[in-house]
Each structure stands twice: as structure tokens, then as C-alpha cells.
Amino acid sequence: MRSILLALSLLFSIHLAANDAAITVNEAYARATPPNAPTSAIFLTMTNTSEQTVSLVSASTPAAGRVELHTMLMDGDVMQMRQVEKIEVPAGKQVELKPGGLHLMLFDLASNFAEGEEVELTLVFSDGGQQQLTVPVKKVMHKMKHHH
Amino acid sequence: MKYLAWIALIIVSGLAGVMSFQWLSAESSPKQAAVSNKVIATVPVNLFKITSSDGRFTELNNDKQLYIAYFGFTHCPDVCPTSLAVLSAALQGISAPQRQQLQSLFVSVDPKRDDPETVSTYAGYFHPDIVGLSPQEGQLLGLTQSLGVYYKYVDIPDSQLEYSVDHNSFFYFLNAQGELLAKVPHTLDPEPLVTKIQQLLPQ
Helix, strand or coil, X not given: CHHHHHHHHHHHHHHHHHHHHHEEEEEEEEECCCCCCCEEEEEEEEEECCCCCEEEEEEECCCXXXXXXXXXXXXXXXXXXEECCCEEECCCCXXXXXXXXXXXXXXXXXXXXXXXXXXXXXXXXXXXXXXXXXXXXXXXXXXXXXXX | CHHHHHHHHHHHHHHHHHHHXXXXXXXXXXXXXXXXXXXXXXXXXXHHCCCCCCCCCCCCCCCCCEEEEEEECCCCCCHHHHHHHHHXXXXXXXXXXXXXXXXXXXXXXXXXXXXXXXXHHHHHHHCCCEXXXXXXXHHHHHHHHHHCCCEEEEXXXXXXXEEEEEEECEEXXXXXXXEEEEEEECCCCCHHHHHHHHHHCCC
């Protein structure tokens, strides 16, 4: 009995590992927010190492009541925020969620996000794979050079 | 013949004088030229009579040499917080005397959701020098029209946001007379803002 369970769990973990391998998530961070801010955003980079297109279809976090997938479009000078159903990552390609473009939009924040905190994040993909991440909270300018 | 030589000498030295004068004045004038930047538009100062919830701003005032106005809304998913973060970085990149002569304003284009206090807290979070304003609708319309700020309410039925505000993203540089001196387009780098401040506020 025990060996069957072991075999099953082994199979299961291989299955999970296979799913994890399709998309690698890097450089994820949540945006620190002003007190009482209505929203925050999460940015990250997804790399598809598989041979078929995989899409991010949904995301959730205990830190927010709702997470939506959004994009920012430019029409001339005008910024247009729109909700999208999925974010496709073509085979072998990388897709960046970053300020001024794609992002995960968080609503109903449990509290404001302070720099140094962490947020649990679950990503669900079109191939059935799921990923759990712990995402640091950072200020948006954390990557940019400082001027003195 | 002698006279011709004298005339030639006078002409040559005259030319040299003119050229050196031009050279000298060209050398000393870039800052002057920057200060007397051409005015793009003039906003009636009455439109800027908006009291912030913290009372730090009531109107354009000669105490400040330069104003930077950015128009956005606190539900803005990405562009506004990014722009305010960039502005904050720019404010950290200039001297203390420059900061004293400068007032940054975050003006809400979403008065329905943004009361003056919300905007004030929101703007101040990015940098204590940034004042948040929420003008009433008529005043907002006047301000945005005279500056050429575009914004439009767009329903997002499936989103918790309910509606978003499409808007253009510029930093408007004004003086206390309401003259628009420059506008810097959306940027992810504080450098263009720092450069413009240095140009308009030479210490």
C-alpha cells in the first residue's frame, strides 16, 4: 500500500514538475501602495520553455479580493487601460509584465502594501498548471538609477 | 590708396567686433534663453484656485517660480503611480533651493471617486512635496481644456474598476502667471524631468 502511494505521489510530482517547466516566472514584485489606495499591481516576467503557447488565465492572492489581468494601450498620447482574458506566452518566448504595459491588477486590498512585505500569489495557466509564488513588495522606482 | 587700406581695416575690425560680440553673447546666454522659454499657452490663474485638503495649496503664488502639474486619478492602474514615482525620483535629483522654488501638483480627473483628502494622501505618499488636488468638474474642464489635457471615462463592465479614465500623460511646467513653459511626455526615466527643471530653475 505504502509503495503504491509513494509511486502515485512520485507520478503526481513529476506531473507538477512538467507543468512548472512550461512557464518560468522571474522578477515578480508587487507595487507598494499609498495608504488607503484602492488598487495595486503585480509585475513579473514569464518565460515559456515548452514548445507550445501557454497563457496565463487567472491569478489570485489572499492579499486582495480580486485580481484581474490588464494591459495598457497607447493611442497616440492617450493611455488606455483594458482588461484582458489571458496573457499569451508563445513557445520559447518571454513576456514581461511591467509598468506601462501588462500587469496584474489587484482590487480590495486587505491592507496597504508596504515595501519589504511579501504577498502570496497563485498563477493559473491554460495548460492546467498552477504556480505558487511569494512576491516581494517594492516601490516602482526600485530598479531605476538615483540622481543626486 | 591709403584711405582704402584704412577703410578695409575699419571694416575688418568692425566685423571682428561684431563676431566676437556674438560669440561672447552666445557664450553667456544659454541660461538666459532657457529662462525666457517661449510660452506654449496661458492658463487663466483663476482656474488654479483650488484648495488642497491639507491647505498647502490655494492658488498659483509668486512664492514659487515653477509648477509641475500632472493629471491622473487614484484608481489609475499603472500610469499615474509610475509617473508620480518618476516625478518623486526627479525631485530627489535636484538641489534643495530648486525644490523650494518648485511646487508639484497631482490633479485628479476623477472627482467622482477622488475627494480632496484621498488625492492629497495619495500624492504625498510618492513625495512630501507633491500636493494632491481634486477640482470640481467645471473647473477641471476649464483647466484641462486650456492645457490640452485629454481624458475620457470608459466603462469596463467586467472589471471591478467599473470605469477607467483614458488620459494622456504629460508633465506640465507652468510659472506663477499660469504660463505653460514646457510639457514633458510620459517617461519611465526621471532624467527628462530633471533636465527640464534645471533649464527652468537654474539654481
